[in-house]
Amino acid sequence: MTKLIAAMKEPGFSWPICHEANAGKPGHETFDDCPAGTTAGYSSQGDNGWRGEPDQCIKKVDVCRSPSQRGSEAGLKGTVISRSFGDRGDSCIEQIATPRPRRADPYFFDIPNDQGVKQRFWFNLSH
Incomplete structure (x- = not known):
């Protein structure tokens, strides 16, 4: 995670995407409902x-x-x-x-499950 966070600060950083998982780019929502x-x-x-x-x-x-x-x-x-x-x-x-x-975990990926229904997985880059 430390290497990823450092790379994100570099000019031209592009988030790595796993096309096989059909996840796309991560999302970000600062606030909870x-x-x-x-x-x-x-x-x-x-x-x-x-x-x-x-x-x-x-x-x-x-x-x-x-x-x-x-x-x-x-x-x-x-x-x-x-x-x-x-x-x-x-x-x-x-x-x-x-x-x-x-939100404690403001970043997310929407990843399709076995039935193709997207599930949201939250994470935090601070810890």
Whole structure:
């Protein structure tokens, strides 16, 4: 692995591909999926739109309800990124952002099994 990582830093490096395995080039996904009830979003916007991968998990919370009505949403930690209130004052929605979890193994290969169905194999080049 040490030799591979060193070779990756050289100009013109091309990932070795095993055509017999029909695996292709490796993929990379920095972030894991957001928890249920949240959606992926961005922490900042650049000059030409969004940059990079979505790095936040966004949850919409109705802050007009009492904490007991909000259940697990009560005491949710994160950064409030927006609030909207209905025309009649009957909606109090906050969008709360928390950092998206990072994958321990961010690289992967999709390799077909005996039935030809691709399976994803995750790995890490850091250890």
